Amino acid sequence: MTTNAENAASSDIVDIVQDPAIAEIRISEAQLQARVCELADALSADYAGKCPVLVGILRGSIMFLADLLRYLDMPLEIDFLAISSYVGRDSSGVVRLLKDLDRSITGKHVVLVEDIIDTGLTLNYVLRILRARAPASLEVCSLLDKPARRLVEQQIKYVGFHIPDVFVVGYGLDYNQRYRNLPFIGSLRMP
Numbered sequence: 001m002t003t004n005a006e007n008a009a010s011s012d013i014v015d016i017v018q019d020p021a022i023a024e025i026r027i028s029e030a031q032l033q034a035r036v037c038e039l040a041d042a043l044s045a046d047y048a049g050k051c052p053v054l055v056g057i058l059r060g061s062i063m064f065l066a067d068l069l070r071y072l073d074m075p076l077e078i079d080f081l082a083i084s085s086y087v088g089r090d091s092s093g094v095v096r097l098l099k100d101l102d103r104s105i106t107g108k109h110v111v112l113v114e115d116i117i118d119t120g121l122t123l124n125y126v127l128r129i130l131r132a133r134a135p136a137s138l139e140v141c142s143l144l145d146k147p148a149r150r151l152v153e154q155q156i157k158y159v160g161f162h163i164p165d166v167f168v169v170g171y172g173l174d175y176n177q178r179y180r181n182l183p184f185i186g187s188l189r190m191p
């Protein structure tokens with residue numbers, strides 16, 4: 001027997017999937033969870049004995065970071081940066097810092113947690129800011145990588161999935177602030 005909460009949750013998801021704007025599910029919830037678990041294993045091995053600071057970039061990285069944290073059984077800290085760069089589908093190319101870190105990262109091992117690297121402009125900007133603060137180390141962990149649109153090359157040590165040049169939503173990623181709550185990554189049918 002299903003509970004009201006279960007019925008409500010599944011019918012919400014069906015409603016969203018039936019949203020004509022969602023063209024298809026590209027990465028399922030199970031695939032996401034399996035890969036996030038593997039990334040957490042890699043981080044646990046590489047940062048054993050250290051206490052890394054995981055820096056999430058708001059708002060797209062929230063689901064990825066939250067799941068990653070659940071799989072990381074080690075001492076760590078988290079902090080957040082908020083960046084604005086996109087309105088709608090295309091990058092304006094102008095990146096602004098909306099919220100800075102709450103704590104110093106000087107001398108700390110920092111892992112920047114991103115939802116997706118597209119042109120690389122946002123990452124380039126954020127890495128410049130963080131490097132100037134002299135962390136002990138600085139690596140990038142991005143759920144998605146869309147290399148076809150790259151304008152600025154950066155080394156991304158941990159990548160969940162490489163995807164083609166399609167606009168995707170869900171699992172934290174949005175289109176005009178919608179669809180972040182989908183538990184999977186879907187592609188959007190663009191007019």
Ligand code: IMP
Binds near residue numbers: 115116119122
């Ligand atoms: P970049 O500066 O072009 O690399 O863009 C990075 C940011 O753009 C990401 O953190 C996302 O917020 C957003 N973005 C890029 N591609 C997509 C997409 O396919 N769906 C949703 N957001 C995207």
